[in-house]
Amino acid sequence: MYPRPFRYHRAASIREAVSLLAELGEEAKLLAGGQSLIPLMKLRLASPHHLVDLNFIPDLSYVRPEDGLLRFGALTRHAEVEASPAAQQIPILHDCAAGIADVQVRNRGTLGGSLAEADPSGDWAPVLLTLPTEVVCVGPEGERTLPLAEFFVDAYTTVLRPAELIREVVVRRPPPGSGGAYLAVKRSAPVYATATAAVQLMLADRETCSEAGIALGAVGLTPIKAAEAEAALRGQRLTPDTITRAAEAASAACDPQPDGRGSAAYKRALVGALVKRAIALAARRARGEQVEVSHIYA
Amino acid sequence: MPDEIPRVPIALRVNGKRYALEVEPRLLLVDFLRRELRLTGTHVGCDTTYCGACTVLLNGVSVKSCTALAVQADQSEVLTVEGLEQDGRLHPLQQAFADHHGLQCGYCTPGMLLSAYQLLAKSPNPSEAEMRKGIAGNTCRCTGYQNIFKAIRAAAAQMRGR
Known part of the structure; x- marks a missing residue:
């Protein structure tokens, strides 16, 4: 299979990529890792007339720790996040990076591309929604920084304007006493998940949750921030009862579509179970325990 | 859409050998290897980024060559299954796949070998997991x-x- 013919443009800088997008208009698409775009083009679900390749822009791929922040270049590959010691200090980031698809896709796919594509099953969006995350965007009018929470509009739709692109993703490091976990259930490595849950907690003492971020993936048109599930934990001791209440609130917050991966009811139940497990894992990590977490193949 | 799509010049090394050609932008890396260079060891399996039969190393990291464009391999170094053998001697992975019956039909083998090669480059003594x-x-x-x-x-x- 091969895509419809298109013209290929290689941007040498972000500035040039933005002007190419502005000049070529709606029929142009950005090529980052290409792990979604190229399959979509081969299946003729997307037939852009122009591709603007970002891969030859220098210095767009990095994980840079700085004053309580982690800065990710938009073109940072999942595998680079997986291998980054700075990113490993925030275990939920490592869970995500090390679990996306398979080695080959992680070697190629990018963090910026995952967010900009806004696939409802994308892994990065729910994970980063549990941490204070900002997206630095560049367009013809210059640069603007947006909270990730305001970034997603609908399935495959973000607030990015026509000639705008992501330059950098900035994550604030969680304070000491924090821990998180990201769980995804999928049939096999290369496929999209049936449902995912990201939980990031802060414990005031070893038992009481002072802050909670919970987000769900693949169970709605956009990643879902489960505010009521978070509220069920905040200020509470992490007892089986509180954890169950949070899981039930997360199940209620999701809006799954029935498909080949499962019925809506199954996915809703799955979300509850994943949130429950992720809370327990996040709490252990918040208490300083080293826990290995990986995606679940079922 | 204008009918004349300009071809794009690319220069790369495949299994240590230099090539400079002009390619259509939509040409996939796997088709470039198989059709233009006649390196048919790299297989097309599912053609949808699932099966990994088309796995090659691009600048030292494994990629599914059905999900990369030939133009993206410009200025890079590609390793395919044909490049594993050195001086007429099979690579230890190739020999071990033969010795331990690591293949039957052989369709997945070129990609499997490159993924195994990538794995051992990163962890010389990998755990089961x-x-x-x-x-x-x-x-x-x-x-x-x-x-x-x-x-x-x-x-x-x-x-x-060794």
Whole structure:
């Protein structure tokens, strides 16, 4: 299979990529890792007339720790996040990076591309929604920084304007006493998940949750921030009862579509179970325990 | 859409050999390797980024060559299964796949070898879990994988011993 013919443009800088997008208009698409775009083009679900390749822009791929922040270049590959010691200090980031698809896709796919594509099953969006995350965007009018929470509009739709692109993703490091976990259930490595849950907690003492971020993936048109599930934990001791209440609130917050991966009811139940497990894992990590977490193949 | 799509010049090294050609932008890396360079060891399996039969190394990291464009390989170094053999001697992984029956039909083997090569480059003594994760992007419908693991383990031991 091969895509419809298109013209290929290689941007040498972000500035040039933005002007190419502005000049070529709606029929142009950005090529980052290409792990979604190229399959979509081969299946003729997307037939852009122009591709603007970002891969030859220098210095767009990095994980840079700085004053309580982690800065990710938009073109940072999942595998680079997986291998980054700075990113490993925030275990939920490592869970995500090390679990996306398979080695080959992680070697190629990018963090910026995952967010900009806004696939409802994308892994990065729910994970980063549990941490204070900002997206630095560049367009013809210059640069603007947006909270990730305001970034997603609908399935495959973000607030990015026509000639705008992501330059950098900035994550604030969680304070000491924090821990998180990201769980995804999928049939096999290369496929999209049936449902995912990201939980990031802060414990005031070893038992009481002072802050909670919970987000769900693949169970709605956009990643879902489960505010009521978070509220069920905040200020509470992490007892089986509180954890169950949070899981039930997360199940209620999701809006799954029935498909080949499962019925809506199954996915809703799955979300509850994943949130429950992720809370327990996040709490252990918040208490300083080293826990290995990986995606679940079922 | 204008009918004349300009071809794009690319210069790269494949298995150590230099090539400079002009390609259509939509040409996939796997089709470039198979059709333009006649390196047909790299297979097209699912053609949808699932099976990994088309796995090659691009600048030292494994990629599914059905999901990369030839133009993106400009200025890079590609390693395919044909490049594993050195001076007429099979690579230890190739020999181990033969010795341990790590293949039956052989369709997935070129991609499996490159994924195993990538795995051992990163972890010379991989754990069971690392091995499973390392080839999770490669589907084999014959072997049930156990002989592939045996072969990777044997090759890893031999390569560490050298």
